[in-house]
Amino acid sequence: MAATPTIAIAYDFDGTLSPGSMQEHSFIPEIGEEIGAFWGRVNGEAARLGADNILIYMHEMVKAAQREDVRFRREDIERHGASVGFFPGVAEGWFQRLRDYGAARGVRVQHYIISSGLKEMIAASAVGDQFDAIFASEFKYNADDVPVWAASAVNYTNKTQFLFRINKGALDLSDHTEVNAYVPEDDRPVPFRNMIYVGDGDTDVPCMRTVKEQGGVSIAVHPAGDAKGAEKTAKLKTDRRVHFTTDADYSDGSKLDAYVKAAIDKMVAVERLKALER
Template sequence: MPRTPTIALAYDFDGTLSPGSMQEHSFIPEIGEEKDAFWKRVNGEAARLGADNILIYMHEMVKAARREGKRFRLDDIRRHGADIGFFPGVADGWFERLRAHGAGQGVKVQHFIISSGLKEMIAASAIGPEFEAIFASEFKYDANDVPEWAASAVNYTNKTQFLFRINKGALDLSDHSEVNKYVPEDDRPVPFRNMIYIGDGDTDVPCMRTVKEQGGVSIAVHPAGDAVLAEKTAALKTDRRVQFTADADYCDGSPLDAYVKAAIDKMAAVERLRALEG
Protein backbone atom coordinates (compact mmCIF):
# COMPACT_ATOMS: atom_id res chain seq x y z
CA MET A 1 0.00 0.00 0.00
CA PRO A 2 1.39 3.47 -0.87
CA ARG A 3 1.97 5.59 2.21
CA THR A 4 -0.30 8.53 2.96
CA PRO A 5 1.53 11.79 2.16
CA THR A 6 2.31 13.92 5.19
CA ILE A 7 2.03 17.71 5.36
CA ALA A 8 3.91 19.37 8.22
CA LEU A 9 2.95 22.70 9.76
CA ALA A 10 5.88 24.10 11.73
CA TYR A 11 5.31 27.08 14.02
CA ASP A 12 7.32 29.54 15.97
CA PHE A 13 5.62 30.04 19.35
CA ASP A 14 6.14 33.48 20.93
CA GLY A 15 4.39 36.13 18.86
CA THR A 16 3.07 33.49 16.48
CA LEU A 17 0.69 31.32 18.48
CA SER A 18 0.88 33.31 21.72
CA PRO A 19 1.02 37.10 22.26
CA GLY A 20 4.40 38.35 23.42
CA SER A 21 6.96 36.09 25.08
CA MET A 22 5.85 33.14 27.19
CA GLN A 23 7.75 34.49 30.22
CA GLU A 24 5.49 37.56 30.20
CA HIS A 25 2.28 35.66 30.90
CA SER A 26 3.00 34.63 34.49
CA PHE A 27 6.72 34.21 35.25
CA ILE A 28 7.77 37.87 35.01
CA PRO A 29 4.66 39.09 36.94
CA GLU A 30 5.42 36.51 39.64
CA ILE A 31 8.92 37.85 40.20
CA GLY A 32 7.43 41.35 40.43
CA GLU A 33 9.22 42.87 37.48
CA GLU A 34 8.13 44.80 34.40
CA LYS A 35 8.69 42.87 31.18
CA ASP A 36 10.69 45.69 29.59
CA ALA A 37 13.09 45.74 32.54
CA PHE A 38 13.58 41.97 32.38
CA TRP A 39 14.36 41.93 28.66
CA LYS A 40 16.54 45.05 28.91
CA ARG A 41 18.67 43.25 31.48
CA VAL A 42 18.83 40.10 29.35
CA ASN A 43 19.81 41.98 26.20
CA GLY A 44 22.30 44.16 28.06
CA GLU A 45 24.02 41.17 29.62
CA ALA A 46 24.13 39.33 26.30
CA ALA A 47 25.70 42.39 24.63
CA ARG A 48 28.20 42.88 27.46
CA LEU A 49 29.36 39.27 27.30
CA GLY A 50 28.95 38.77 23.56
CA ALA A 51 26.76 35.83 24.54
CA ASP A 52 23.71 34.06 23.14
CA ASN A 53 20.50 35.85 24.19
CA ILE A 54 18.73 32.53 24.66
CA LEU A 55 21.28 31.22 27.15
CA ILE A 56 21.23 34.54 28.98
CA TYR A 57 17.42 34.69 29.33
CA MET A 58 17.44 31.13 30.70
CA HIS A 59 20.10 32.09 33.24
CA GLU A 60 18.24 35.28 34.14
CA MET A 61 15.05 33.32 34.85
CA VAL A 62 16.95 31.15 37.34
CA LYS A 63 18.69 34.14 38.94
CA ALA A 64 15.55 36.29 39.15
CA ALA A 65 13.52 33.54 40.81
CA ARG A 66 16.31 32.95 43.34
CA ARG A 67 16.70 36.68 44.00
CA GLU A 68 12.97 37.13 44.65
CA GLY A 69 12.67 33.95 46.71
CA LYS A 70 10.36 32.27 44.21
CA ARG A 71 10.43 28.51 43.77
CA PHE A 72 11.69 27.58 40.31
CA ARG A 73 11.61 23.86 39.70
CA LEU A 74 10.33 21.77 36.82
CA ASP A 75 6.77 21.73 38.15
CA ASP A 76 6.87 25.53 38.57
CA ILE A 77 8.01 25.96 34.98
CA ARG A 78 5.16 23.72 33.86
CA ARG A 79 2.77 25.77 35.99
CA HIS A 80 3.87 28.90 34.15
CA GLY A 81 3.36 27.05 30.87
CA ALA A 82 -0.22 26.24 31.84
CA ASP A 83 -0.88 29.99 32.22
CA ILE A 84 0.14 30.89 28.65
CA GLY A 85 -2.60 32.58 26.62
CA PHE A 86 -3.08 32.32 22.88
CA PHE A 87 -4.24 34.25 19.85
CA PRO A 88 -7.91 33.77 18.84
CA GLY A 89 -8.70 30.27 17.65
CA VAL A 90 -5.37 28.66 18.54
CA ALA A 91 -6.70 26.69 21.49
CA ASP A 92 -10.19 26.34 20.02
CA GLY A 93 -9.87 23.63 17.42
CA TRP A 94 -7.22 24.95 15.01
CA PHE A 95 -4.98 21.89 15.09
CA GLU A 96 -7.70 19.25 14.91
CA ARG A 97 -9.56 21.22 12.23
CA LEU A 98 -6.52 21.15 9.96
CA ARG A 99 -5.90 17.48 10.64
CA ALA A 100 -9.50 16.78 9.63
CA HIS A 101 -9.20 19.00 6.56
CA GLY A 102 -6.06 17.17 5.48
CA ALA A 103 -7.69 13.77 5.99
CA GLY A 104 -10.50 14.88 3.68
CA GLN A 105 -7.87 15.57 1.03
CA GLY A 106 -6.14 12.22 1.52
CA VAL A 107 -3.11 13.55 3.43
CA LYS A 108 -1.93 13.44 7.03
CA VAL A 109 -1.36 16.83 8.69
CA GLN A 110 1.14 17.01 11.54
CA HIS A 111 2.03 20.00 13.74
CA PHE A 112 5.51 20.92 15.05
CA ILE A 113 7.01 23.69 17.18
CA ILE A 114 10.40 25.29 16.47
CA SER A 115 10.91 27.89 19.20
CA SER A 116 13.51 29.75 21.22
CA GLY A 117 11.13 29.52 24.18
CA LEU A 118 11.15 26.84 26.84
CA LYS A 119 10.12 23.35 25.78
CA GLU A 120 8.85 22.54 29.27
CA MET A 121 6.47 25.52 29.23
CA ILE A 122 5.20 24.80 25.72
CA ALA A 123 4.59 21.13 26.51
CA ALA A 124 2.60 22.09 29.63
CA SER A 125 0.48 24.69 27.84
CA ALA A 126 -3.10 24.08 26.73
CA ILE A 127 -1.90 23.15 23.22
CA GLY A 128 1.16 21.10 24.22
CA PRO A 129 -0.40 17.72 23.30
CA GLU A 130 -1.17 18.89 19.75
CA PHE A 131 2.41 18.62 18.50
CA GLU A 132 4.22 15.73 16.93
CA ALA A 133 7.45 17.20 18.32
CA ILE A 134 8.48 20.34 20.19
CA PHE A 135 11.92 21.65 19.27
CA ALA A 136 12.75 24.36 21.81
CA SER A 137 15.20 25.43 24.48
CA GLU A 138 15.26 23.41 27.68
CA PHE A 139 17.04 23.05 31.00
CA LYS A 140 19.04 20.19 32.45
CA TYR A 141 17.74 19.45 35.97
CA ASP A 142 19.37 18.09 39.10
CA ALA A 143 17.93 15.28 41.21
CA ASN A 144 15.48 17.73 42.81
CA ASP A 145 14.19 19.05 39.46
CA VAL A 146 16.03 22.35 39.91
CA PRO A 147 17.50 23.80 36.68
CA GLU A 148 21.28 23.57 36.80
CA TRP A 149 22.33 24.08 33.18
CA ALA A 150 20.97 24.66 29.71
CA ALA A 151 20.42 21.35 27.94
CA SER A 152 19.67 23.07 24.62
CA ALA A 153 19.25 26.59 23.28
CA VAL A 154 17.35 27.23 20.06
CA ASN A 155 18.06 30.51 18.29
CA TYR A 156 17.34 31.88 14.84
CA THR A 157 20.61 30.62 13.39
CA ASN A 158 20.03 26.99 14.33
CA LYS A 159 16.27 26.78 13.88
CA THR A 160 16.60 25.49 10.31
CA GLN A 161 18.21 22.23 11.46
CA PHE A 162 14.83 21.18 12.84
CA LEU A 163 13.20 21.64 9.45
CA PHE A 164 15.61 19.03 8.12
CA ARG A 165 14.79 16.75 11.04
CA ILE A 166 11.10 17.01 10.16
CA ASN A 167 11.97 16.54 6.49
CA LYS A 168 13.84 13.29 7.20
CA GLY A 169 11.76 12.08 10.12
CA ALA A 170 14.82 12.33 12.41
CA LEU A 171 12.93 13.64 15.44
CA ASP A 172 15.28 12.15 18.06
CA LEU A 173 17.81 14.91 18.83
CA SER A 174 20.33 12.38 20.12
CA ASP A 175 20.43 10.71 16.69
CA HIS A 176 22.89 12.62 14.51
CA SER A 177 23.36 9.96 11.85
CA GLU A 178 19.78 9.88 10.55
CA VAL A 179 19.53 13.63 9.94
CA ASN A 180 22.84 13.65 8.02
CA LYS A 181 22.17 10.54 5.96
CA TYR A 182 21.48 11.08 2.27
CA VAL A 183 17.88 10.31 1.34
CA PRO A 184 16.31 11.34 -1.99
CA GLU A 185 13.78 14.12 -1.39
CA ASP A 186 10.83 12.06 -2.62
CA ASP A 187 11.71 9.27 -0.17
CA ARG A 188 11.73 11.55 2.86
CA PRO A 189 8.76 11.45 5.25
CA VAL A 190 7.96 15.15 4.66
CA PRO A 191 9.33 16.65 1.42
CA PHE A 192 9.91 20.40 1.74
CA ARG A 193 7.17 20.98 -0.84
CA ASN A 194 4.78 19.66 1.85
CA MET A 195 5.88 22.05 4.60
CA ILE A 196 4.14 25.17 5.87
CA TYR A 197 6.05 27.45 8.23
CA ILE A 198 4.25 30.08 10.30
CA GLY A 199 6.28 32.72 12.14
CA ASP A 200 6.14 36.37 13.12
CA GLY A 201 9.43 38.13 12.65
CA ASP A 202 13.15 38.44 12.11
CA THR A 203 14.15 35.34 14.06
CA ASP A 204 11.98 33.24 11.74
CA VAL A 205 13.51 34.52 8.51
CA PRO A 206 15.99 31.63 8.03
CA CYS A 207 13.17 29.08 8.38
CA MET A 208 10.79 31.12 6.25
CA ARG A 209 13.35 31.46 3.49
CA THR A 210 14.39 27.80 3.62
CA VAL A 211 10.84 26.47 3.39
CA LYS A 212 9.84 28.90 0.63
CA GLU A 213 12.96 28.31 -1.45
CA GLN A 214 12.55 24.55 -1.15
CA GLY A 215 9.02 24.65 -2.54
CA GLY A 216 6.94 24.92 0.62
CA VAL A 217 4.83 27.77 2.00
CA SER A 218 5.91 30.43 4.49
CA ILE A 219 3.50 32.72 6.32
CA ALA A 220 4.11 35.72 8.59
CA VAL A 221 1.51 36.70 11.18
CA HIS A 222 1.03 39.74 13.42
CA PRO A 223 -1.43 40.71 16.17
CA ALA A 224 -4.66 42.14 14.79
CA GLY A 225 -4.66 45.93 14.95
CA ASP A 226 -0.89 46.28 15.42
CA ALA A 227 0.10 48.58 12.56
CA VAL A 228 3.81 48.49 13.39
CA LEU A 229 4.06 44.71 13.32
CA ALA A 230 1.76 44.52 10.29
CA GLU A 231 4.20 46.75 8.44
CA LYS A 232 7.05 44.49 9.54
CA THR A 233 5.38 41.34 8.22
CA ALA A 234 4.44 43.18 5.00
CA ALA A 235 8.15 43.86 4.49
CA LEU A 236 8.83 40.13 4.73
CA LYS A 237 6.45 39.58 1.83
CA THR A 238 7.96 42.47 -0.16
CA ASP A 239 11.40 40.93 0.39
CA ARG A 240 10.03 37.57 -0.81
CA ARG A 241 10.68 35.81 2.47
CA VAL A 242 7.03 34.69 2.72
CA GLN A 243 4.11 34.15 0.36
CA PHE A 244 1.40 35.43 2.71
CA THR A 245 0.85 37.65 5.74
CA ALA A 246 -2.20 37.80 7.98
CA ASP A 247 -3.57 38.72 11.39
CA ALA A 248 -2.76 36.04 14.00
CA ASP A 249 -6.39 34.92 13.90
CA TYR A 250 -6.67 31.14 13.87
CA CYS A 251 -10.47 30.99 13.97
CA ASP A 252 -12.43 28.96 11.45
CA GLY A 253 -13.01 31.07 8.33
CA SER A 254 -10.31 33.67 9.04
CA PRO A 255 -7.96 34.71 6.18
CA LEU A 256 -5.16 32.69 7.79
CA ASP A 257 -7.40 29.64 8.12
CA ALA A 258 -8.50 29.94 4.48
CA TYR A 259 -4.95 30.33 3.19
CA VAL A 260 -3.54 27.37 5.12
CA LYS A 261 -6.40 25.14 3.99
CA ALA A 262 -5.81 26.25 0.37
CA ALA A 263 -2.11 25.43 0.74
CA ILE A 264 -2.99 21.97 2.07
CA ASP A 265 -5.39 21.47 -0.86
CA LYS A 266 -2.67 22.38 -3.36
CA MET A 267 -0.08 20.12 -1.73
CA ALA A 268 -2.57 17.24 -1.65
CA ALA A 269 -3.39 17.77 -5.34
CA VAL A 270 0.31 17.70 -6.26
CA GLU A 271 0.72 14.43 -4.36
CA ARG A 272 -2.24 12.91 -6.23
CA LEU A 273 -0.75 13.99 -9.56
CA ARG A 274 2.63 12.52 -8.67
CA ALA A 275 0.97 9.23 -7.70
CA LEU A 276 -0.82 9.09 -11.06
CA GLU A 277 2.42 9.80 -12.89
CA GLY A 278 3.98 6.82 -11.18
Protein backbone atom coordinates in the same frame (compact mmCIF):
# COMPACT_ATOMS: atom_id res chain seq x y z
CA MET B 1 -1.93 7.98 -3.92
CA ALA B 2 -0.66 4.57 -2.77
CA ALA B 3 0.71 5.72 0.60
CA THR B 4 -0.68 8.48 2.79
CA PRO B 5 1.40 11.63 2.23
CA THR B 6 2.25 13.78 5.22
CA ILE B 7 1.95 17.58 5.40
CA ALA B 8 3.84 19.23 8.26
CA ILE B 9 2.96 22.64 9.68
CA ALA B 10 5.79 24.08 11.80
CA TYR B 11 5.17 27.07 14.07
CA ASP B 12 7.20 29.52 16.03
CA PHE B 13 5.50 30.01 19.41
CA ASP B 14 6.03 33.46 20.97
CA GLY B 15 4.33 36.11 18.88
CA THR B 16 3.00 33.48 16.48
CA LEU B 17 0.62 31.31 18.49
CA SER B 18 0.80 33.33 21.70
CA PRO B 19 0.96 37.12 22.24
CA GLY B 20 4.34 38.35 23.47
CA SER B 21 6.91 36.10 25.11
CA MET B 22 5.82 33.19 27.30
CA GLN B 23 7.80 34.55 30.27
CA GLU B 24 5.62 37.68 30.24
CA HIS B 25 2.36 35.88 31.01
CA SER B 26 3.13 34.91 34.61
CA PHE B 27 6.84 34.35 35.35
CA ILE B 28 8.00 37.97 35.11
CA PRO B 29 4.97 39.26 37.08
CA GLU B 30 5.66 36.61 39.74
CA ILE B 31 9.22 37.81 40.30
CA GLY B 32 7.82 41.35 40.61
CA GLU B 33 9.70 42.87 37.72
CA GLU B 34 8.69 45.04 34.80
CA ILE B 35 8.75 43.23 31.45
CA GLY B 36 10.97 45.88 29.89
CA ALA B 37 13.44 45.72 32.77
CA PHE B 38 13.81 41.94 32.52
CA TRP B 39 14.44 41.90 28.77
CA GLY B 40 16.63 45.00 29.02
CA ARG B 41 18.89 43.17 31.45
CA VAL B 42 18.95 40.07 29.25
CA ASN B 43 19.82 42.01 26.11
CA GLY B 44 22.38 44.14 27.93
CA GLU B 45 24.14 41.13 29.38
CA ALA B 46 24.14 39.34 26.03
CA ALA B 47 25.63 42.41 24.35
CA ARG B 48 28.24 42.88 27.05
CA LEU B 49 29.41 39.27 26.83
CA GLY B 50 28.83 38.78 23.11
CA ALA B 51 26.69 35.83 24.20
CA ASP B 52 23.62 34.01 22.91
CA ASN B 53 20.45 35.81 24.07
CA ILE B 54 18.70 32.48 24.57
CA LEU B 55 21.28 31.16 27.01
CA ILE B 56 21.30 34.50 28.81
CA TYR B 57 17.50 34.67 29.24
CA MET B 58 17.48 31.12 30.62
CA HIS B 59 20.20 32.02 33.11
CA GLU B 60 18.41 35.24 34.04
CA MET B 61 15.21 33.32 34.81
CA VAL B 62 17.12 31.12 37.26
CA LYS B 63 18.96 34.08 38.83
CA ALA B 64 15.84 36.24 39.12
CA ALA B 65 13.91 33.46 40.87
CA GLN B 66 16.79 32.95 43.31
CA ARG B 67 17.16 36.68 43.94
CA GLU B 68 13.44 37.15 44.67
CA ASP B 69 13.22 33.85 46.59
CA VAL B 70 10.59 32.56 44.17
CA ARG B 71 10.27 28.80 43.82
CA PHE B 72 11.54 27.73 40.39
CA ARG B 73 11.45 23.99 39.74
CA ARG B 74 10.21 22.00 36.78
CA GLU B 75 6.66 21.93 38.13
CA ASP B 76 6.74 25.72 38.55
CA ILE B 77 7.93 26.21 34.98
CA GLU B 78 5.11 23.95 33.83
CA ARG B 79 2.69 25.99 35.96
CA HIS B 80 3.81 29.12 34.15
CA GLY B 81 3.28 27.31 30.87
CA ALA B 82 -0.30 26.49 31.82
CA SER B 83 -1.01 30.23 32.19
CA VAL B 84 0.11 31.17 28.66
CA GLY B 85 -2.64 32.74 26.55
CA PHE B 86 -3.16 32.36 22.81
CA PHE B 87 -4.33 34.24 19.77
CA PRO B 88 -7.97 33.70 18.70
CA GLY B 89 -8.72 30.18 17.53
CA VAL B 90 -5.43 28.56 18.58
CA ALA B 91 -6.88 26.77 21.60
CA GLU B 92 -10.32 26.43 20.02
CA GLY B 93 -9.74 23.56 17.65
CA TRP B 94 -7.22 24.87 15.10
CA PHE B 95 -4.92 21.84 15.16
CA GLN B 96 -7.59 19.15 15.06
CA ARG B 97 -9.55 21.07 12.42
CA LEU B 98 -6.58 20.96 10.07
CA ARG B 99 -5.91 17.29 10.84
CA ASP B 100 -9.52 16.56 9.93
CA TYR B 101 -9.30 18.73 6.81
CA GLY B 102 -6.25 16.84 5.61
CA ALA B 103 -7.68 13.42 6.45
CA ALA B 104 -10.77 14.18 4.36
CA ARG B 105 -8.42 14.77 1.41
CA GLY B 106 -6.27 11.71 1.91
CA VAL B 107 -3.27 13.28 3.65
CA ARG B 108 -1.91 13.30 7.19
CA VAL B 109 -1.41 16.75 8.75
CA GLN B 110 1.14 17.02 11.53
CA HIS B 111 1.97 20.00 13.76
CA TYR B 112 5.41 20.96 15.09
CA ILE B 113 6.87 23.71 17.26
CA ILE B 114 10.27 25.26 16.54
CA SER B 115 10.79 27.87 19.25
CA SER B 116 13.43 29.72 21.27
CA GLY B 117 11.01 29.54 24.19
CA LEU B 118 11.01 26.87 26.88
CA LYS B 119 9.93 23.37 25.89
CA GLU B 120 8.63 22.70 29.39
CA MET B 121 6.27 25.68 29.24
CA ILE B 122 5.05 24.90 25.73
CA ALA B 123 4.36 21.25 26.59
CA ALA B 124 2.38 22.29 29.69
CA SER B 125 0.33 24.92 27.86
CA ALA B 126 -3.30 24.47 26.83
CA VAL B 127 -2.19 23.23 23.37
CA GLY B 128 0.94 21.32 24.39
CA ASP B 129 -0.57 17.94 23.55
CA GLN B 130 -1.41 18.99 19.98
CA PHE B 131 2.13 18.73 18.59
CA ASP B 132 3.89 15.77 17.03
CA ALA B 133 7.16 17.18 18.38
CA ILE B 134 8.29 20.30 20.22
CA PHE B 135 11.75 21.61 19.37
CA ALA B 136 12.57 24.34 21.88
CA SER B 137 15.03 25.43 24.53
CA GLU B 138 15.15 23.25 27.61
CA PHE B 139 16.74 23.11 31.06
CA LYS B 140 18.83 20.33 32.59
CA TYR B 141 17.59 19.55 36.12
CA ASN B 142 19.15 18.13 39.26
CA ALA B 143 17.61 15.39 41.39
CA ASP B 144 15.26 17.93 42.99
CA ASP B 145 13.99 19.14 39.59
CA VAL B 146 15.79 22.47 39.99
CA PRO B 147 17.23 23.81 36.71
CA VAL B 148 21.04 23.84 36.82
CA TRP B 149 22.07 24.22 33.20
CA ALA B 150 20.75 24.65 29.67
CA ALA B 151 20.16 21.27 28.05
CA SER B 152 19.38 22.89 24.70
CA ALA B 153 19.09 26.41 23.33
CA VAL B 154 17.21 27.09 20.09
CA ASN B 155 18.08 30.36 18.35
CA TYR B 156 17.24 31.80 14.95
CA THR B 157 20.33 30.37 13.28
CA ASN B 158 19.92 26.76 14.43
CA LYS B 159 16.15 26.64 13.97
CA THR B 160 16.52 25.39 10.41
CA GLN B 161 18.07 22.09 11.51
CA PHE B 162 14.68 21.09 12.89
CA LEU B 163 13.05 21.60 9.50
CA PHE B 164 15.46 19.03 8.11
CA ARG B 165 14.72 16.70 11.01
CA ILE B 166 11.02 16.92 10.19
CA ASN B 167 11.83 16.55 6.49
CA LYS B 168 13.79 13.32 7.11
CA GLY B 169 11.83 12.02 10.08
CA ALA B 170 14.94 12.32 12.27
CA LEU B 171 13.16 13.56 15.39
CA ASP B 172 15.61 12.11 17.93
CA LEU B 173 17.98 15.01 18.72
CA SER B 174 20.68 12.63 19.95
CA ASP B 175 20.82 10.95 16.52
CA HIS B 176 23.11 12.91 14.20
CA THR B 177 23.47 10.14 11.63
CA GLU B 178 19.92 9.98 10.30
CA VAL B 179 19.52 13.73 9.84
CA ASN B 180 22.75 13.92 7.83
CA ALA B 181 22.18 10.80 5.73
CA TYR B 182 21.43 11.29 2.04
CA VAL B 183 17.82 10.50 1.16
CA PRO B 184 16.19 11.55 -2.15
CA GLU B 185 13.61 14.28 -1.49
CA ASP B 186 10.69 12.20 -2.75
CA ASP B 187 11.63 9.40 -0.35
CA ARG B 188 11.66 11.60 2.74
CA PRO B 189 8.74 11.39 5.20
CA VAL B 190 7.87 15.08 4.66
CA PRO B 191 9.20 16.58 1.40
CA PHE B 192 9.75 20.33 1.74
CA ARG B 193 7.00 20.91 -0.82
CA ASN B 194 4.63 19.53 1.86
CA MET B 195 5.82 21.86 4.60
CA ILE B 196 4.21 25.06 5.92
CA TYR B 197 6.05 27.41 8.27
CA VAL B 198 4.22 30.02 10.35
CA GLY B 199 6.22 32.73 12.15
CA ASP B 200 6.04 36.37 13.11
CA GLY B 201 9.36 38.12 12.73
CA ASP B 202 13.07 38.44 12.10
CA THR B 203 14.09 35.39 14.12
CA ASP B 204 11.94 33.25 11.82
CA VAL B 205 13.53 34.47 8.58
CA PRO B 206 15.97 31.54 8.14
CA CYS B 207 13.11 29.04 8.49
CA MET B 208 10.78 31.10 6.32
CA ARG B 209 13.36 31.33 3.55
CA THR B 210 14.36 27.67 3.77
CA VAL B 211 10.79 26.41 3.47
CA LYS B 212 9.88 28.89 0.71
CA GLU B 213 13.02 28.24 -1.36
CA GLN B 214 12.60 24.47 -1.00
CA GLY B 215 9.06 24.57 -2.42
CA GLY B 216 6.95 24.80 0.73
CA VAL B 217 4.78 27.65 2.02
CA SER B 218 5.88 30.37 4.47
CA ILE B 219 3.45 32.61 6.35
CA ALA B 220 4.04 35.63 8.60
CA VAL B 221 1.42 36.68 11.15
CA HIS B 222 0.93 39.73 13.37
CA PRO B 223 -1.57 40.67 16.08
CA ALA B 224 -4.82 42.08 14.71
CA GLY B 225 -4.79 45.87 14.80
CA ASP B 226 -1.01 46.05 15.29
CA ALA B 227 0.09 48.52 12.61
CA LYS B 228 3.78 48.15 13.42
CA GLY B 229 3.52 44.36 13.31
CA ALA B 230 1.64 44.51 10.01
CA GLU B 231 4.36 46.74 8.58
CA LYS B 232 7.04 44.27 9.68
CA THR B 233 5.31 41.27 8.14
CA ALA B 234 4.55 43.24 4.96
CA LYS B 235 8.29 43.85 4.58
CA LEU B 236 8.92 40.11 4.90
CA LYS B 237 6.61 39.61 1.93
CA THR B 238 8.19 42.47 -0.04
CA ASP B 239 11.61 40.94 0.63
CA ARG B 240 10.26 37.59 -0.63
CA ARG B 241 10.78 35.82 2.66
CA VAL B 242 7.14 34.68 2.86
CA HIS B 243 4.21 33.99 0.56
CA PHE B 244 1.46 35.43 2.74
CA THR B 245 0.90 37.74 5.71
CA THR B 246 -2.21 38.16 7.83
CA ASP B 247 -3.62 38.65 11.34
CA ALA B 248 -2.76 36.00 13.92
CA ASP B 249 -6.36 34.79 13.88
CA TYR B 250 -6.63 30.99 13.84
CA SER B 251 -10.43 30.93 14.00
CA ASP B 252 -12.47 28.83 11.60
CA GLY B 253 -13.10 30.92 8.48
CA SER B 254 -10.33 33.47 9.13
CA LYS B 255 -7.97 34.55 6.33
CA LEU B 256 -5.22 32.42 7.85
CA ASP B 257 -7.53 29.41 8.05
CA ALA B 258 -8.53 29.84 4.40
CA TYR B 259 -4.95 30.25 3.19
CA VAL B 260 -3.58 27.24 5.05
CA LYS B 261 -6.43 25.07 3.77
CA ALA B 262 -5.75 26.31 0.21
CA ALA B 263 -2.06 25.45 0.68
CA ILE B 264 -3.05 21.96 1.82
CA ASP B 265 -5.29 21.59 -1.25
CA LYS B 266 -2.36 22.54 -3.50
CA MET B 267 -0.07 20.04 -1.80
CA VAL B 268 -2.68 17.31 -2.16
CA ALA B 269 -2.92 18.04 -5.90
CA VAL B 270 0.86 17.91 -6.31
CA GLU B 271 1.01 14.58 -4.48
CA ARG B 272 -1.62 13.17 -6.84
CA LEU B 273 0.42 14.28 -9.83
CA LYS B 274 3.57 12.76 -8.33
CA ALA B 275 1.73 9.47 -7.76
CA LEU B 276 0.64 9.37 -11.41
CA GLU B 277 4.19 10.06 -12.58
CA ARG B 278 5.70 7.12 -10.71
